[in-house]
Amino acid sequence: MTKQHRPTDGELEILRVLWREGPSTVRDVHSILSKAKPGTGYTTVLKLMQIMADKDLVSRDEKNKAHVYSPRIREDQTQKQMVGDLLDRVFGGSAARMVMQALATKKANPQELAEIRHMLDEFEQNGGAR
Amino acid sequence: MTKQHRPTDGELEILRVLWREGPSTVRDVHSILSKAKPGTGYTTVLKLMQIMADKDLVSRDEKNKAHVYSPRIREDQTQKQMVGDLLDRVFGGSAARMVMQALATKKANPQELAEIRHMLDEFEQNGGAR
DNA sequence: ATTGACCTACGAAGCCTTTCGTATTAACCT
DNA sequence: AGGTTAATACGAAAGGCTTCGTAGGTCAAT
Numbered sequence: 001m002t003k004q005h006r007p008t009d010g011e012l013e014i015l016r017v018l019w020r021e022g023p024s025t026v027r028d029v030h031s032i033l034s035k036a037k038p039g040t041g042y043t044t045v046l047k048l049m050q051i052m053a054d055k056d057l058v059s060r061d062e063k064n065k066a067h068v069y070s071p072r073i074r075e076d077q078t079q080k081q082m083v084g085d086l087l088d089r090v091f092g093g094s095a096a097r098m099v100m101q102a103l104a105t106k107k108a109n110p111q112e113l114a115e116i117r118h119m120l121d122e123f124e125q126n127g128g129a130r
Numbered sequence: 131m132t133k134q135h136r137p138t139d140g141e142l143e144i145l146r147v148l149w150r151e152g153p154s155t156v157r158d159v160h161s162i163l164s165k166a167k168p169g170t171g172y173t174t175v176l177k178l179m180q181i182m183a184d185k186d187l188v189s190r191d192e193k194n195k196a197h198v199y200s201p202r203i204r205e206d207q208t209q210k211q212m213v214g215d216l217l218d219r220v221f222g223g224s225a226a227r228m229v230m231q232a233l234a235t236k237k238a239n240p241q242e243l244a245e246i247r248h249m250l251d252e253f254e255q256n257g258g259a260r
Numbered sequence: 261a262t263t264g265a266c267c268t269a270c271g272a273a274g275c276c277t278t279t280c281g282t283a284t285t286a287a288c289c290t
Numbered sequence: 291a292g293g294t295t296a297a298t299a300c301g302a303a304a305g306g307c308t309t310c311g312t313a314g315g316t317c318a319a320t
Contacts, residue, residue, distance in 0.1 A: 008307060012219055026267085044309050046268070051307090065267060065316065076231070082220050083228060084235040089142055090212050095236040096245040098213065099229050101206070103253055105214040106225040113250055115226040120247055123233055124240065138277060156297080174279050176298070181277090195286060195297060 006085060007078065010048050011057060015078070018058065018071040025066040136215060137208065140178050141187060145208070148188065148201040155196040 007015060017029050026046045034040040049069055052058045061068040083098075091098045137145060147159050156176045164170040179199055182188045191198040213228075221228045233243075 009219070010308065016220075016222075041310060043268095043311080047270090047310085048308075050269080067268080079220055079227070079231045080235050082216060083231045086212060086216055087232065087236060089139070090146075090209055092146075093236070094242070095232050096242040096249075097209070098232055099246050100249050101209045101213045102217065102225050102228055102232075103249065105210050106217060106223070110254065112224070112226040113254055116229050117247070117250055119226075119230050119233065120243055120250075124243055140278065171280060173281080173298090177280085177300090178278075180299080197298080 004073070004081065006082060007057060011052055014045070014048060014052065015057065015071055015073070015075075018069060019075040023061070023068045023070040025068055027066060029069070134203070134211065136212060137187060141182055144175070144178060144182065145187065145201055145203070145205075148199060149205040153191070153198045153200040155198055157196060159199070 013033060014029055017032050018024055021028065021032070026042070026049055029049065030040065030042050030045040033045060049058065049060075053060050053069070056072055058069045059072050060070070087093055087095060087098055091101075143163060144159055147162050148154055151158065151162070156172070156179055159179065160170065160172050160175040163175060179188065179190075183190050183199070186202055188199045189202050190200070217223055217225060217228055221231075
């Protein structure tokens, strides 16, 4: 298994649609993306998705005229990968520092803070274990 | 003020050296980087740093023959920017989810967990306030 | 059958990043 | 001064990402 590259910005936008919407055609993806970013060209999205198929980021079903694309990598796995990457590249591996900046940026609401606290509890319970 | 782009991978490596070591010459930076990544070419680093000066990512003092480069953006500010960026691009803005993946990736040690918990306390004290 | 709508395939351009070779300039030493 | 060392400047190539125009195929309805 070859070590996966980070998906590019464009690829990530498409993956996010596929993760949220499930298997989709190029037209599906394009119409969603062009809502957020008007002016997005159809063939641009098409080409990108073709390339992603080449890279095995997505699979496609060619049974119908309009091919149906599905993500081949999982969202949580990708998130983990990208977070780990950022952790190394800009925080020298310090998760604490990263969390701090994340909270400073987003000023998470109390509910989110509670969620995080809850996660910490779980991590401390079984977590230290390797 | 024009909205800053994300620094590239190469630029980030250099910035990290400058943040840690303070104002440095190309030779300084090169000798440190080539320790971690043998085979790194001297002129490669030079060129990169020249480009960074063009982009105002760094400033340089040309008084001496070997120019001395200093970072022009701050580490914490860059960290905040990049974390916010990742938050939007891959976590749809959910800090809680991002923190979770960060902890899952790194299995932070108990000491770090305690630090994070402490930060949460502070955030809840003054932080929730809009 | 012809048209029109919609789809994929393909190639190419433009831009950015990284890398490196070569040329030039400056400093130092004897 | 001449030669060596070490620095910068510059150009260019290679590769990746994004964008888009154009060509060609398929299907259905007229």
